[in-house]
Amino acid sequence: MSLYAIELLSAAHNRVGFSSGLESVDRYFREIARGHLEKGVSITRVIVEADACDPKPVLGYFTLSGIVVDAKPWSGAPKGLPSQAIPAVLLGRLAVATEYQGKGIGAILVATASQLAHETITRTGGIGLVVDAAHDQAALYYARFGFKPVSAGSLRLFLPAKSLEGGAVIPRG
């Protein structure tokens, strides 16, 4: 049985060798994610085999950051929001290495991200978890966890804070 660990991205991880098959998320991970983490722009976490040795092969990653949104028309957003930018948590990127796709690792990462978003929201406020899907199929993937497009056909999807209260989100069906 494989045991996994979720860690903050660091020099211990092999960024260069990571490939999910989607160039935009791969380039972000290889070239930008660590700098953003060091500067406080966003936080990237990776999933690795628990007994991996440095440089640890990365099975997948996700990136969280704060975001402010105008959420009034969004499905599940609270009614009567003030007329100002409202805080939320953004799951900006998610990817699993090609050879590990389809084994539930993406689901583990979304579940972990949702738990972290819940913790953040309970401490500092926020109306929920926002994702920016990289393409239509990715939007369908997020929909399995309960995310809904913020408007018809949008690649930005939203999961309200109340949906995070029951613990990590898991895919339906």
Ligand SMILES: CC(C)(COP(=O)(O)OP(=O)(O)OC[C@H]1O[C@@H](n2cnc3c(N)ncnc32)[C@H](O)[C@@H]1OP(=O)(O)O)[C@@H](O)C(=O)NCCC(=O)NCCS
């Ligand atoms: C999308 C992605 C993160 C899913 O991770 P994963 O570990 O492969 O997915 P899981 O094992 O948790 O789930 C597998 C299920 O999701 C479906 N699925 C996987 N990738 C999908 C995609 N891109 N679109 C829609 N459905 C997808 C599979 O068909 C499978 O369905 P099944 O359970 O009915 O067989 C991964 O395929 C990936 O990294 N793709 C390339 C990068 C990318 O497109 N990122 C998009 C996020 S912005």
